[in-house]
Amino acid sequence: MKCLLCHQPLTQNWVLSQLVGGAPVRLPRICVNCAAQFDPIDPATACPGCGRADSPTLCADCQRWQASGEPLLHHRAKFQYTPAMKALIYQFKGLGDYRLAGAFADLPRPGRAGDVLVPLPSEPGHWRERGFDPVLALFGHWGLTPLLAKADTAAPQASKTRAQRLATPQSFRVVRPLPRRRIILLDDVYTTGRTLYHAADALRAAGFTGEVVSFSLIR
Ligand SMILES: [Zn+2]
Ligand SMILES: [Zn+2]
Numbered sequence: 256m257k258c259l260l261c262h263q264p265l266t267q268n269w270v271l272s273q274l275v276g277g278a279p280v281r282l283p284r285i286c287v288n289c290a291a292q293f294d295p296i297d298p299a300t301a302c303p304g305c306g307r308a309d310s311p312t313l314c315a316d317c318q319r320w321q322a323s324g325e326p327l328l329h330h331r332a333k334f335q336y337t338p339a340m341k342a343l344i345y346q347f348k349g350l351g352d353y354r355l356a357g358a359f360a361d362l363p364r365p366g367r368a369g370d371v372l373v374p375l376p377s378e379p380g381h382w383r384e385r386g387f388d389p390v391l392a393l394f395g396h397w398g399l400t401p402l403l404a405k406a407d408t409a410a411p412q413a414s415k416t417r418a419q420r421l422a423t424p425q426s427f428r429v430v431r432p433l434p435r436r437r438i439i440l441l442d443d444v445y446t447t448g449r450t451l452y453h454a455a456d457a458l459r460a461a462g463f464t465g466e467v468v469s470f471s472l473i474r
Pocket of ligand 1: 258259260261262263285286287288289290
C-alpha cells in the first residue's frame with residue numbers, strides 16, 4: 256500500500272520513529288514522513304473559545320464574537336491549519352480526492368455518549384461539483400444526525416477574504432425535529448467561525464434551547 260500524499264510505499268517503521276522523535280501523529284494510509292508534517296493542537300494550551308492552538312486565554316477572534324453579542328461557541332479542533340494541512344485539504348476538497356478521508360478514520364468520536372453529532376452540510380452546488388460531502392466523508396462513520404440544510408450562496412467560502420466571510424448571510428435552516436440533548440456541530444475546517452456560528456444561530460432560531468458546541472478536523 257502507498258501513502259495517499261507522497262505515493263511512497265507505507266514501509267516506514269512507526270516504532271522506530273517513536274523512539275527517535277517522541278509521539279508522532281499516526282494516520283492510516285499516510286506515511287510517517289508526511290504525517291510528521293501535521294501539527295496536532297494541544298487542548299491544554301488551546302483557546303478556551305475556538306480551540307485555536309497556543310492561545311491559553313480567549314483569543315482576539317473569540318473576543319470579537321463576544322463583543323458582537325453572539326453566545327460564545329465552545330469549539331475544539333484536532334490539527335492546526337499549517338501549509339501541509341492546507342495542501343491536504345486542497346487535494347481532498349479542491350481536487351476531490353475522497354480517499355483522504357480515510358486518513359482520519361481513527362479519530363475518536365468527540366464529546367460524550369448521548370451527544371447528538373450534527374454535520375454542517377455542503378451547499379447543493381458544491382456537492383454536485385465535488386461528488387461528495389467532505390464532512391460526511393470525514394465523520395459519517397460516527398453516526399450523524401443531519402438536522403441542517405444549506406442554501407447555495409453566491410461565492411464559495413474558499414474564494415472569499417476574511418471580511419467577506421464574516422459578512423456571509425445566514426444560509427442554514429433546520430429540517431428535522433430538534434433533539435433534547437447536547438448538540439456538537441461538525442465541520443472540516445474552522446477559519447473565521449462564521450459558518451459554525453450561523454449553524455448554531457439557526458438551531459436557536461428554530462427553538463433549540465440546549466447546549467451547542469462544535470468540533471472540526473482543523474483550526
Ligand atoms: Zn507520504
Ligand atoms: Zn478563540
